[in-house]
Amino acid sequence: MNPPPAGRHEAAPEFVLPRHSEGFAKRLRRNLNPPLLWGAFIIFVLALGAYVVPAIWQFGAEIANPREALLPPSVRHPFGTDRSGFDIFVRVFHAPRIDLTIVVLGVGLGALIGIVLGVAAGFSRRFMGEFSMRLADIVQAFPLLILAIALVSLGGNSLTNVVFVLAFVNAPVFLRLVRSRVLTVREQRYIQAAVALGNSTTRLVFRHVLPNSLGPAVVQFGVSMGYGILTLAGLAYLGVGVQVPTPEWGSMILGGAGYITTGQWWISIFPGIFLASAVFAFNLLSEGIEQAREVHLR
C-alpha cells in the first residue's frame, strides 16, 4: 500500500470506529438502567415538588394555625395538621429544600475528602497511610452527637456547620473504603502493565487506579445519603441546625412520635414515607450508577 499523499488522508478505513475515549458521562448514557432511572426520577420529583407544591398550595409551609391543630387528613389538609396547626402536606413537600441540599453537600464533601485521602493513604502506605488511618480512628471513635454539639458550640448554630458535621462523619467511611480498594488495585498486574507502558504516576492514579477503586464508594454514597437525613433529624431534635418552623422530615417525624400512641398517626407517617422514599431513591441511584460503571455487569 502506498502512503497517502501528504496533507490528505485515505478514505476512512472500513471498520467501525469503536466507542473510544469514552468519558464517564458518555458511558453512563449508554448504560442507563432501571435502578438508575427510577432513582433519578424519584429524586427529580421530590426536588420539583419542593418548589412547585408550596407555590400553588393554599397553606404556607411555615405558617402555624393553632385553631386547626391535630386535624386528621381531609380534603383541606390531605396529610392532616400537627399540634401547632402546620399543614403537613405542604411541609412534607417543602422539606427536600433543606434535607436534600444539606445531605448532598455534606455527604458529597465527606466523600470527596475521603476519596482524596483514601487514594493518598493507599498509595503511600508509610506516612500518609498511617496518619490518615489513625485520624479516621479518632473521628470514628467520637460519639456523633457530642461531636456535632461541640462543633456547633465552636462555630455557631448554622446549617453550614451541619454540612461540616456530615462531611466530618462521612469522610472516614469513604477513606477506609477507597484505601482498601486502592491497596488491592495497586497490586494488580494491569497497574504494573500500565507503568511498563509509560504512564506517569498522576495518569496512573486517575486513569487506572481510581476508576477501578471507586465502586464501593459509589454504593456507599447512597447509603450515606440515607443516614445523612437521619443524622439531620437527630441533630434537629437536639436543637442543632434546622430550627423549628423550617420544614424538615426528621424533625417532623420526631415531633409527631409522641402522638402515635394517642391516635394522631399522620404527623409522623407522611414525612416518614417521604424520607424513606428519598433514602430508597438515593440507594437506587447509586446502585444504578455503579451498575452503569461496572463493565462486567453489562
Next chain:
Amino acid sequence: MSDPRNHDASQDTAAVDNAVAIAVEGLNKTFPTRRGVLDVVAAEDVGFTVPYGRTLGIVGESGSGKSTVARCILGLTPVDSGRIEVLGRSITDAPAKALRSWRSEMQIVFQEPYESLNPRYHVWEAVAEPLLLHTDLRGTDLARRVHELLEQVALSPDLAGRYPHELSGGQQQRVNIARALATSPRVLILDEPTASLDVSVQEGVLRLLLRLQRELNLTYVLISHDLKAIRAVCERVAVMYLGRLVEIGPTDEVLSNPKHPYTEFLIGAELSVDPDVAPAASVVRGEVSTTERTGGCVFTGRCPLVTSACHKAQPALTEATPGHDAACILVKSESSASRRPGAD
C-alpha cells in the same frame, strides 16, 4: 515448523550482529522478608547479553527468579546492585522521567493475559494508550494505527469495542502484544506469554511472535518453562536456578548436551509427545527452597552428583565449549556423557 530461528541471520551485517541490545551484569536482587532470615534471593550475580534482533530464552522452575530478571531489565523492579543496559542506556540509575520516555522502545508482555488488561479499557483504548502516551497520533491517524496493530496481531477490528472479559485468552494475549508493539519498540520482554493459554492457542501466539520478530526486527527475551517454546523461538537459552544463572549457551547445544546437572534434570522432566515413552526417571528430588543458602553451590541440596567440594563455594560460569557456559565444578573435568546419572 521449519527452523525459523535462524531467519535473517545471514542478512545481518557483522556490526549489527555484534551490537548488544540488552546487557545485564552482576545483577542482584533480594526480596527481604520481615524477619530477615528468610530473604528470597531472586537474582544473584546474573549476567548476559542479547544482540539486536535475537532471542534469549530464560528457563527455570517457579521461583527461580526469571520474572524478576525480566522486570529488572525494564526497570519495573529496582535492583539491589548490578548494571543493566538496554539499547545503550543504563536502566539501573535512570531518572524516572527518562525511563518513562524510553518505555516506547522497550515493552513487556506478561504471563497473565487477562490480568494485564485494565478491566475498564476496551481493546481500542488499551491499544491506543501507549500511542497517546508516546506519540502525537490523534483522531484518524490514531485510529488507523490501532487498526493496523490489530491486523498485525491477527485480531479482527470488530473486537475493538470489546472489554477484556469478553475476549478469549488467546485474543487477550494478542491485545497485550498489540499494545506492547504500538510504539514500535525494539526490545520486547515476553514473560511466559503462553503459559496460561490453551495448548491449541499457544502455537498460534508463538508463530505470531516469530513473524513479528522477523517483520519488525525485534529483540526478545523469552521467559518460559516450556522447553518446546524455547526450542521454537530462541537462539540462545539461559537456565536459572534459585536466582543464579547455572547455564547459558546456544539452545540446541544446551538442550541436547547440557553441562549442568540441573539443566539435565529440566530436560528429563519434560514429557514426551509419545505416550509410550515413560518420563526419564529423575534422580533429582525435592523442590526449590527459595530461601535456602548454604554458601556452596545453590544446587547442592538436590544435585545427584554432589561432592564435598560442592559445599565449599559457588562455582562461577565456566566456558564448556565456545559460547556455552555452565556453573558447575564438573564442567571442566568430565564430559557430559559420563556425568549422566545411571551411567556408572
